[in-house]
Amino acid sequence: xxxxxxxxxxxxxxxxxxxxxxxxxxxxxxxxxxxxxxxxxxxxxxxxxxxxxxxxxxxxxxxxxxxxxxxxxxxxxxxxxxxxxxxxxxxxxxxxxxxxxxxxxxxxxxxxxxxxxxxxxxxxxxxxxxxxxxxxxxxxxxxxxxxxxxxxxxxxxxxxxxxxxxxxxxxxxxxxxxxxxxxxxxxxxxxxxxxxxxxxxxxxxxxxxxxxxxxxxxxxxxxxxxxxxxxxxx
Amino acid sequence: xxxxxxxxxxxxxxxxxxxxxxxxxxxxxxxxxxxxxxxxxxxxxxxxxxxxxxxxxxxxxxxxxxxxxxxxxxxxxxxxxxxxxxxxxxxxxxxxxxxxxxxxxxxxxxxxxxxx
Numbered sequence: 246x247x248x249x250x251x252x253x254x255x256x257x258x259x260x261x262x263x264x265x266x267x268x269x270x271x272x273x274x275x276x277x278x279x280x281x282x283x284x285x286x287x288x289x290x291x292x293x294x295x296x297x298x299x300x301x302x303x304x305x306x307x308x309x310x311x312x313x314x315x316x317x318x319x320x321x322x323x324x325x326x327x328x329x330x331x332x333x334x335x336x337x338x339x340x341x342x343x344x345x346x347x348x349x350x351x352x353x354x355x356x357x358x359x360x361x362x363x364x365x366x367x368x369x370x371x372x373x374x375x376x377x378x379x380x381x382x383x384x385x386x387x388x389x390x391x392x393x394x395x396x397x398x399x400x401x402x403x404x405x406x407x408x409x410x411x412x413x414x415x416x417x418x419x420x421x422x423x424x425x426x427x428x429x430x431x432x433x434x435x436x437x438x439x440x441x442x443x444x445x446x447x448x449x450x451x452x453x454x455x456x457x458x459x460x461x462x463x464x465x466x467x468x469x470x471x472x473x474x475x476x477x478x479x
Numbered sequence: 480x481x482x483x484x485x486x487x488x489x490x491x492x493x494x495x496x497x498x499x500x501x502x503x504x505x506x507x508x509x510x511x512x513x514x515x516x517x518x519x520x521x522x523x524x525x526x527x528x529x530x531x532x533x534x535x536x537x538x539x540x541x542x543x544x545x546x547x548x549x550x551x552x553x554x555x556x557x558x559x560x561x562x563x564x565x566x567x568x569x570x571x572x573x574x575x576x577x578x579x580x581x582x583x584x585x586x587x588x589x590x591x592x593x594x595x
Contacts, residue, residue: 276560276569284573291577295584303591347523351516357554358512365505462554466547473543477526478536 283456287463290426294467297419298474304415305337322409336479337412340405342396343476349392350472353427356385357465360458370448376441379454382461383434386427393424416475423471426464433457502559511553518542 276284311319312331320328330339363378397417407417437454440446446454503511522542525535552558557570 281569284569288573288576292580295580299584299588302588306592343523343526347519350519354512354515354519357550358508361508361554362505365502459555462550465554466550469543469546469550473522473539477522477539 277452279452279456280459283459287459290463290467294419294422294470297422298470301415301419301475304411308410308412309335309337319410322406322413324404327404334479338479340400340403341476342399345392346396346472346476349389349396350468352385352392353389353465353468356382356389357462359385360461364451364455364458367446367448367451367454372441372444372447375446375454376438379434379438379441383431383438386431386434386461390424390427390431393420393427397421419471419475423464423467426467430457430461430464433460502556503553508553511549515546515549518546 308319309331312328313335323331327339331337359378359382363375363382366372366374366378397420400413400416405413405416407413434457437446437457522539525538525542528535560570
């Protein structure tokens with residue numbers, strides 16, 4: 246512990262508050278205002294997805310109860326072969342293609358690694374690798390979205406409609422909201438890529454990329470929950 | 480008279496220095512990724528083992544939570560940023576809010592499940 250004059254202390258604090266990021270404003274929590282704002286936003290997103298996952302679980306349980314009880318109103322919303330499979334299994338598992346979704350999950354997991362490499366590269370002002378890893382992350386995200394479009398098409402062809410029954414509404418809403426979040430993430434990544442190609446993304450703006458990275462990892466972590474709760478637990 | 484204040488030596492550095500030397504290395508990121516991939520593979524294999532009830536669900540939930548914590552802690556730097564001066568305060572608040580939110584959702588689910 247050392248005692249120093251107030252004027253010197255203020256000067257030292259100013260120097261350290263702005264030597265890494267242009268925004269230079271830090272909260273007393275040790276985080277920049279932007280990072281704190283992103284965490285608060287992600288907190289609100291936790292509540293959104295928590296509500297969607299809870300709704301899905303409740304809707305699926307109610308849907309299955311109706312199917313197993315033979316409620317004609319619910320049975321009429323799906324093809325007979327799908328209903329028979331649901332009744333035989335006692336779950337909605339026959340609807341899902343687990344190997345395909347597992348591959349999608351792996352791709353999204355991979356994109357989190359490429360995202361941290363992009364952040365590492367910009368921290369070292371390595372422009373070439375920053376562009377490379379940003380492009381790779383966006384590409385992996387796009388593959389995931391393409392997989393989700395394929396999956397939705399399959400669901401639709403099997404007879405599952407958004408407005409047909411509780412299962413369809415809840416499943417499309419939950420996975421659809423996640424897909425929209427991934428798409429927004431891809432747009433942010435492509436925006437950063439354009440900035441990088443124009444030479445406007447450098448070490449001083451590493452925090453901007455870190456914030457996008459936080460969002461991207463959050464989207465990944467939500468999929469970890471969805472994959473287990475929706476696809477693996479019948 | 481000149482006023483003076485007392486500073487801990489870390490106070491003058493803590494705010495922004497963490498970006499340079501507190502985060503994992505590339506090798507550590509790869510190790511975490513491999514662990515996550517292995518856990519995912521085990522999850523999928525577990526779901527095909529024909530187990531039912533708690534024997535199926537509990538291990539899957541545990542593996543899911545481990546993956547969640549690894550991504551949040553390493554990729555999102557939570558376990559590293561929380562070592563900053565005052566960083567722990569924020570992350571404890573955030574963690575407490577998360578736990579509270581999860582409890583609320585569980586109570587809601589239980590209310591529907593048991594027709595409270």
